[in-house]
Amino acid sequence: MTMVDANDFFQHKNIEPIKLDFSPQIDSYYERDVIFANELGNNSFSHPITNVDYRGLYLQMIEEGGARGEVIFTNNPLKIYDLGYIDGVCIGAVHEREKLRELFVSFGAMVPVITIQDIGPEPWGVIGSNVSDFEGGVLKLLPEDADDTAEKIREMIKEETGKSVDVLIFGDGAYKDPDTGIYELADPHPAIGVSSGLKSAGLRSGSKLKLVVDTLYRKGYSKEEIITYLENKEGEKVEENLGTTPRSATSIIGTLADLVAGSADAGTPIVLVRGFKYKQKS
Known part of the structure; x- marks a missing residue:
């Protein structure tokens, strides 16, 4: 792609045009599997479990806001450029928002590219928000400082009950229902905020218990010996x-x-x- 300011070009014949090479990004842009609105006809795609036509729902909300909407079905977000000129990009994905922003920027986006984290107060914007007043258009946002809130709750519990606990403010659980295929994780993390004692919590990992038990059993250990081994974690009898x-x-x-x-x-x-047992961060 070659760009040049027409006025400068006619006034200064020796002006160098700006040349942009998008050839490395062409493969990212190419996508056969895309369905545009004019290809749908009277067809609609309702969710098999909720039976909601989300395309229709989103279009209705867009139009009620006084704008015109068009929904396309594709795995390549760059296909929005097929719709013509756009004056900005707002990425609605939660967990891949920065990756998608980088994709648009690397492709040479000449318009602002933001995510829903950039809309609203820090640190999360409207990520993880819920409708508080549908008619009034009010959203309930994530806490501005969830860690501080969790710590204050921990201190209040200690003061009122004398009990030492840690507090975790949780959002959507990272769980995909194998029966419905629904995977709801619209929050940035399952743990939105934690009190001081959980800040050092690391990854939870360990040995495969069934493999250890089966290996010891094949080596001739009795039930009692296996129980003793598991309770005491003695020696390195099993290489796992x-x-x-x-x-x-x-x-x-x-x-x-x-x-x-x-x-x-x-x-x-x-x-x-x-x-609940876990290891501290090293």
């Missing part, structure tokens, strides 16, 4: 390098709490977790 899937301890606790709490109308605002 597979390990378990490492997960953030706070993400596990947050997901556990979210699953137990259920929806807001379940009336479970607080979940008490006891005996």
Whole structure:
């Protein structure tokens, strides 16, 4: 692509035009599987579980806001350029927002590229927001300083009860329902904020218990000997390098709490977790 200011070009014949080479990004832009609105006809795509036509729902909200909307189906966000000139890009994805911003910028976006984290107060913008007043257009946002809020709650519990606990403010659990395929993680992390004692929580990992037990059993250890080994972790009788899937301890606790709490109308605002063991960050 070659660009030049027409006025400067006619006034100064020796002006050098700006040349932009997008050839490295062409493969990223090319995408056969894209469906535009004019190809849909009267067809609609309703969610198999909720039975909601989300394309229609989004278009309705856009039009009620006084704007014109068009939805395309594609795995390549750069296909929005096929719709013609756009004066800005707002990325609605939560967990891949920076990756997608980088994609647009590297492709040579000449317009502002923002994410929903850039809309609203720091640190999260409108990420993880929920409707508080639909008619009034009011959103309930994530806490501005969730760690500080968690620490204050911890101190209040200590003062009122004398109990030493740690507090975790949880959002959506990182869980995908295998039956419905629904994966709800609209918050930046399952653990939005933690009190001081959980700040040093690291990844939770360990040995594959079933593999260790089976290996010891094949080596001739009795049930009692295996129990003693597991309780005392004595020696290195089993060489086991597979390990378990490492997960953030706070993400596990947050997901556990979210699953137990259920929806807001379940009336479970607080979940008490006891005996959860985890390693400290090294």
